[in-house]
Amino acid sequence: MKARSIKDSKEEVVDPAKELLWGRPGFLVRRLHQIHVALFWEECSELNITPVQYAILTTLSVMPGLDQTALAQEVGLDRTNTADVVKRLETNGLVYRLPDHNDKRTRNVFLTPQGTETVLAMHQDMSNAQDRMLQPLRPAQRKQFMELLAILVESNNHYSRTVLRGL
Template identity: 50%
Template sequence: MTTRARGRTQSGAAADADAGEASQWRHTALDARPGFLIRRLHQIHVALFVEECAPEGITPVQYSILTALEQMGPSEQIALSRAVGLDRANTADVIGRLVERRFIQRRGSRTDKRKKVAELTDVGRALLGRLETGVARAHERTLAALPPADRKQFMAYLLTLVETNNELSRTPVMREGKRKAGGDES
């Protein structure tokens, strides 16, 4: 058999294997599919977060922006977008709502007037302090069905899945080591 014919046979076998896997998922119950379960777990966690943080009326995405600002310091909106995995338009919208509630302030960049820099306010810092217990409870309740040792392993698996597939996302998250300075130093 020639190298060329062998290559066709191998790629044909790979196509057959792919078709077999696709058929397997098609005949798998919804509640046994990873995508379905991940989406359901996300819905459940959001419900727990909203319940635990109801008095403050804050969403998980708003909390992510506030937390990113606390960790990064004053940051351009694009840096925040990359830090939380949210597209620019939605990031600007969330920031606008947080500005209205005085949790953050926004100003033009000192180095590039076309760019906007967001900064956590004292009111925003106080909010994060008030949210700390409720957010912790939401995270704990999300993982509560797992034995403590399995929670750590589950989190490690989640991190592996997310980091391995990060670039496939419409809004890949830039990790600390890969991120350029988010602040507006001038």
């Protein structure tokens, strides 16, 4: 993608940093992530839940009782960060942990009723943030963009420090 030029009294001035950076997919992916987080906060700030916390809550809403290691694999976090996030969610009354009946060292995580309410309450706001991010694209482009993102994530999943399970 060519960087846009800066017009300076009929003379075109090229922004060399933008020209260089906008040719790097990693830079653009990181920047889009920053934009998405900002949109997420604008839409979802009322409940003070981070995107990572929301990912964990959403995963538990459809896969209750995962142990923390499996939960980490589902959301693409390392076990230590997942344990920290789960602990914060537990402190806030959104999840609870129970020892696994087969392995007392393992803790299974469940949503509390308040956690379930939070997932439901945030769903529309989260959708609004995603819609705002994708708004510049036509519907067919949105579909194609999501398909291409999925291909990139699935094809490169094994390079991550935290491999997603089930890809």
